[in-house]
Amino acid sequence: MPSLTHDQQTLPWMSASSAKVEQQLVAKYGETERARMQRGLQQVAEFWRAEDGDAAIFEQFTLANFAGDDATRNTMFTRIQRLLEQLNGHMHEINREFRQQADLDSGPVLPFDQLFAGYDPQAHIVDDFFNNKLAFVVLLNFPLTTLQERLAQGPNWSRQQWAEARLAQSFSKRIPASVNLDVARASSEADSYISQYNIWMHHVRAPDGQRLFPPKLRLLSHWNLRDEIKADYSDPQNGLARQRAIQQVMERIITQTIPAVVVDNPAVDWNPWTNEIKLSTENDGLGNAQFGNVTNAPEPNTRYAMLLKTFTASKEVDPYSPTAPTLIARRFDEDREIPEQRVRQMLEPVVTSPLLPQVAALIQSRLGRPLEPFDIWYDGFRSRGAYTEAQLDVIVSKKYPTAEAFKEDIPNILIKFGFTPQKAQYLADNIIVDPARGSGHAMGASMRSAKAHLRTRVESTGMNYKGFNIAIHEMGHNIEQTFSLNNIDYTLLEGVPNTAFTEALAMVLQGHDLEVLGLAAPNAHAETLKTLNDFWNTYEISGVALVDMDVWHWMYAHPSATPEQLRDATVQIAKNIWNQYYAPILGKKDVVLLAVYSHMIDSFMYLPDYPIGHLIAFQVEQQMKRAGAIGPEFERMATMGHVTPDMWMIHATGKPVGSEALLTATEQALSNLHASH
């Protein structure tokens, strides 16, 4: 149970009034209900402030609103559940509309659009519910639980008990609306900074002045840059030179030595090694070009100023969150419901695995050269190594010239994933496809009468392979969102345990994207390679997550740091993690690449969800293999809802969350490979 919030004073009349009410309630409903009354009254007392009313109001309110028998309590539960679905659902629809100009590729974003995007209509709800006392109705009748209680007792609860626990949790904090609004504003600002951070690659020049990339190629940091590194493995001619150039670009972004003028600007040519810039003679993106004062003055640590804003806003929440008084605690104990220590214990066996040198040696022999730092994104284990990115682009753009063409094909895609035609149509009917401004994302609904939205980036020349690969991932989110809202027993249990699970389910589909194109016939060798690919990806993203975690710990230890200090600390943290876990495998020391992820800047320590997601994805994928088809297993898993991660995973696969499945399979994959040679 939460302790007192900081600005809450014990009201002098509270304990006498509580005792008086308890006595009257016992007289009315009987001794058997006493424990429930005590808990409810205590929960109300903890959040009650002087402005909520005096002793008389408190007594009158609690006497009138305690549900003294099961029938009344059930009626209360059912009605509240229905009305909260309506409230959350409609508020979410408003939010989606208000963000539309910022999220969709529909012309320039004007300053006022950002204000709409930053507005969170839900910011006031909890506050309003305390003011009108609906929150107190819930707190009086449904128990608040700690993570420890949910972990220990949750497996024995009924589904309704779980739904009741989630209901009470919505009122476990009383955060002022102004604080919530600050968080939303910082988030939106960082988001906007990230979503426009494009590099025009035709203007990135090699040390010898050569243009390595084709005209008009605009890559969004860091996703498109990283994916270009991956794609370059299938280009024996220019691939290596391009990968080295992208590494330089990434390092300049992280250290903020990137000239400010090259960000999203095709008017300037740039040598990322020497940092020399000059006005470009090539006009491949004039619509976006900004001429004018061409100097190579570095970006003024904007990257870290943005991150600091999200930290400062998060810190404002701390005093109102007594059971999880830092963003770090809220992320692990509340959002993930896996303690931070346990997450570190899950990642440690991956980043220190004795299998790493073996896999690294394998990559080295496949590449025929010593490993370089960007090889943390080695992608040659995938069977699509057989196709160049360009070949895949041709196939995809022919199949999907427009977002509409992709939308129309969704039922067919889903049938290929093993859904029945009926189920495929049902899902397709619940997904709306929109053109994304960024690289793509999925936005679910929050009430059953609304639909999920799939945002995908389609260039004027048609969908390219990257866009398609992301679209399949986002569609995976939409399917999970649809099942876990529309096909679940209690809407209060809507969703999955945490975002790592939705990522896991999305990645399972994304991992089969080539099959949708009719390209890959899965065989034992491809499976072996896929396992090695999963292992290498998990290794890479585990380091990224550890950097994110350490950076947040650093910010909490240095709450008044400047952007410049945060930059230096981040660079040092990235080097430390690299030197500990990556330098021994990849050779070079003091590499900063692990700090390139854009989500580190705009997503409030979201990155640890990725490696957890890989582990979970692996467990889930193994289960789907055992079951045969993806579709029905996907549905079975996605309708379990928002319980603890281990409970969900035990229901899905029979085992709790962990790295064991991945490591065992990697060992097996390596021995398969040796046996076949």
Ligand SMILES: [Zn+2]
């Ligand atoms: Zn995702």
